[in-house]
Amino acid sequence: MLNNPLVEVKHLQKTVSAHFGLLKILNGVNFAIYTKETIAILGASGSGKSSLLSIMAGLDPEYEGSVHLFGQELKDLNEDQRSALRKNDVGFVFQSFLLIPELNAFQNICLPLEISGLINPQTTDFANSLLTRIGLSDRSNHYPATMSGGEQQRIALARAFITKPKILFLDEPTGSLDTENGQRIIELLFELNQDFGTTIVMVTHDTEVSQLCDKVLTLKAGSLV
Numbered sequence: 001m002l003n004n005p006l007v008e009v010k011h012l013q014k015t016v017s018a019h020f021g022l023l024k025i026l027n028g029v030n031f032a033i034y035t036k037e038t039i040a041i042l043g044a045s046g047s048g049k050s051s052l053l054s055i056m057a058g059l060d061p062e063y064e065g066s067v068h069l070f071g072q073e074l075k076d077l078n079e080d081q082r083s084a085l086r087k088n089d090v091g092f093v094f095q096s097f098l099l100i101p102e103l104n105a106f107q108n109i110c111l112p113l114e115i116s117g118l119i120n121p122q123t124t125d126f127a128n129s130l131l132t133r134i135g136l137s138d139r140s141n142h143y144p145a146t147m148s149g150g151e152q153q154r155i156a157l158a159r160a161f162i163t164k165p166k167i168l169f170l171d172e173p174t175g176s177l178d179t180e181n182g183q184r185i186i187e188l189l190f191e192l193n194q195d196f197g198t199t200i201v202m203v204t205h206d207t208e209v210s211q212l213c214d215k216v217l218t219l220k221a222g223s224l225v
């Protein structure tokens, strides 16, 4: 079992309908991701990076070809089955952070625990330690509207990590951050990878960051180059 890939993508194609007809946004993509790997996905804007990430994370089952996550073909599962597969084991940080405006920083981070009935002193301690690691321990009771884009992005990262997922997907995790905070997030990601064996799959435009990763996948117009 040890050497089975966490994610296996074969002949993946994704077609969407645009106003001028059908548009192929992923075109014959093949690769595999193994436990504890760190993967960077590079490519120009519009090359299909976010689309690929959503499919791998089980958020978009509308594709042709084959995509296995934890050994299961995602398009064969219904929404409930996909959400059960993701629960606790898959973290996702979106390009737009999707924090809940009515919840403060701490509550946003703890939301996945709340949903899974995992709130206890140990997990809330972990939430506090993540707040410290992202440099926002003094913002615990601040609401998203009162935080900068970079601060919101760091909260979204802590929320994605709160259940210690097996695999963490991130769409440009340093996109809204200055160099110092960006570096902090990247260091944190590699620490989480080392400390918890979390597999990291991140879209980035930063070639310095991609050089730190075990593998780099570069998309060009929907194909790997």
Ligand SMILES: Nc1ncnc2c1ncn2[C@@H]1O[C@H](COP(=O)(O)OP(=O)(O)OP(=O)(O)O)[C@@H](O)[C@H]1O
Pocket: 016, 017, 018, 023, 025, 043, 044, 045, 046, 047, 048, 049, 050, 051, 052, 095
């Ligand atoms: N639902 C959709 N309907 C029509 N076109 C779509 C849809 N989703 C994505 N696209 C198009 O598919 C292409 C790939 O989009 P995607 O968001 O994956 O790019 P990206 O590589 O993440 O770009 P960026 O770096 O700007 O975030 C783009 O040309 C986009 O306009």
Ligand SMILES: [Mg+2]
Pocket: 049, 050, 051, 095, 171
């Ligand atoms: Mg994108």
